[in-house]
Amino acid sequence: MRSKVTGAKRWVVKIGSALLTADGKGLDRGAMAVWVEQMVALREAGVELVLVSSGAVAAGMSQLGWTSRPSAMNELQAAASIGQMRLVQAWESSFGEHGKHTAQILLTHDDLSDRKRYLNARSTLRTLVDLGVVPVINENDTVVTDEIRFGDNDTLAALVANLVEADLLVILTDRDGMFDADPRNNPEAQLIYEARADDPSLDAVAGGTGGALGRGGMQTKLRAARLAARSGAHTIIIGGRIERVLDRLKTGERLGTLLSPERGMLAARKQWLAGHLQTRGTLVLDAGAVQALRQANKSLLPVGVKTVQGSFRRGEMVVCVGPDGLEVARGLANYSALEAQKIIGQPSDAIESILGYSAEPELVHRDNLVLV
Numbered sequence: 001m002r003s004k005v006t007g008a009k010r011w012v013v014k015i016g017s018a019l020l021t022a023d024g025k026g027l028d029r030g031a032m033a034v035w036v037e038q039m040v041a042l043r044e045a046g047v048e049l050v051l052v053s054s055g056a057v058a059a060g061m062s063q064l065g066w067t068s069r070p071s072a073m074n075e076l077q078a079a080a081s082i083g084q085m086r087l088v089q090a091w092e093s094s095f096g097e098h099g100k101h102t103a104q105i106l107l108t109h110d111d112l113s114d115r116k117r118y119l120n121a122r123s124t125l126r127t128l129v130d131l132g133v134v135p136v137i138n139e140n141d142t143v144v145t146d147e148i149r150f151g152d153n154d155t156l157a158a159l160v161a162n163l164v165e166a167d168l169l170v171i172l173t174d175r176d177g178m179f180d181a182d183p184r185n186n187p188e189a190q191l192i193y194e195a196r197a198d199d200p201s202l203d204a205v206a207g208g209t210g211g212a213l214g215r216g217g218m219q220t221k222l223r224a225a226r227l228a229a230r231s232g233a234h235t236i237i238i239g240g241r242i243e244r245v246l247d248r249l250k251t252g253e254r255l256g257t258l259l260s261p262e263r264g265m266l267a268a269r270k271q272w273l274a275g276h277l278q279t280r281g282t283l284v285l286d287a288g289a290v291q292a293l294r295q296a297n298k299s300l301l302p303v304g305v306k307t308v309q310g311s312f313r314r315g316e317m318v319v320c321v322g323p324d325g326l327e328v329a330r331g332l333a334n335y336s337a338l339e340a341q342k343i344i345g346q347p348s349d350a351i352e353s354i355l356g357y358s359a360e361p362e363l364v365h366r367d368n369l370v371l372v
Ligand SMILES: Nc1ncnc2c1ncn2[C@@H]1O[C@H](COP(=O)(O)OP(=O)(O)O)[C@@H](O)[C@H]1O
Pocket: 015, 016, 017, 018, 019, 172, 173, 174, 175, 177, 178, 179, 180, 181, 182, 183, 184, 205, 206, 207, 208, 209, 210, 211, 212, 213, 214, 215, 216, 217, 218, 219
């Protein structure tokens, strides 16, 4: 029984091109319907779900009658923009059969490396999930340039898992999981059921590249598992054609390859927040806010802040100190220093009339806050 999988509340499911397009013969709507049925069941079981779907280039190629993946960037981008339409239409109509809706999100590298855009993407995704809609994410293939491409959606899916703080990343592919050698040339290869994502012996195993349609192969899936592990997520690499694959994962069946993070989610997030960002300012809290953060694990609201020091932008790291000047926590600010100056001491429902808009009711959301 895999308790980390059965207990996971937030899943990112990634479906690769080879699977989605039945090895190049256009979108496999029958297979999509079967996954959708299972994803709907997961949602009904209380799982929050984000879908990362490849297949735009492959769907566009089949529409254009192209049989081999073009290498010219402009042709790839043209194929992607044709295929993306069909891809999201197919997902929307399939979820629609169950009375569920989808939302298209196309991301580029810039969206995830710029902290302000990162927070915006995250807040939109959260809202969509709360609304019961399934976000369908792909790379924004038509605008990216070579230097800034994710290129493979395994990496994109891992960054999305970081973004939404998923507990589980499920990478559906055309093999049953990760084997101890590339099964295309090694019929004797054995499936690896469990490993630690950071196990260096996996590098040699995942050496081969992707198939004719996909780009990544196992190497990018392993890298994705390591990236996802940074925010404490587990990764499953598993065959998308295995019967009732998602249902069976949810019931704890030992299928596919489970790659575990070295640390739990909270420890991983703490390390990420503590280690990677420079602090840009200080918020001086009143005693009530200190207590709310320390004892009740609450978000920091503007009303509990006495003064703002420094110059920070939305998304940058600030230190929170108590009335005694001692550090209580640090976290990512939802408002810039200038905006924060105007809203401190005020109730959150006044933010909109003071600033003319309201991004979030919290000055620092508890998910982006680490107690010191
Ligand atoms: N150790 C390995 N175990 C399993 N598959 C491997 C391994 N090394 C390379 N591969 C290849 O990786 C392919 C899956 O990657 P890819 O074609 O990028 O699929 P997707 O479109 O699902 O991302 C498999 O078909 C397989 O041939």
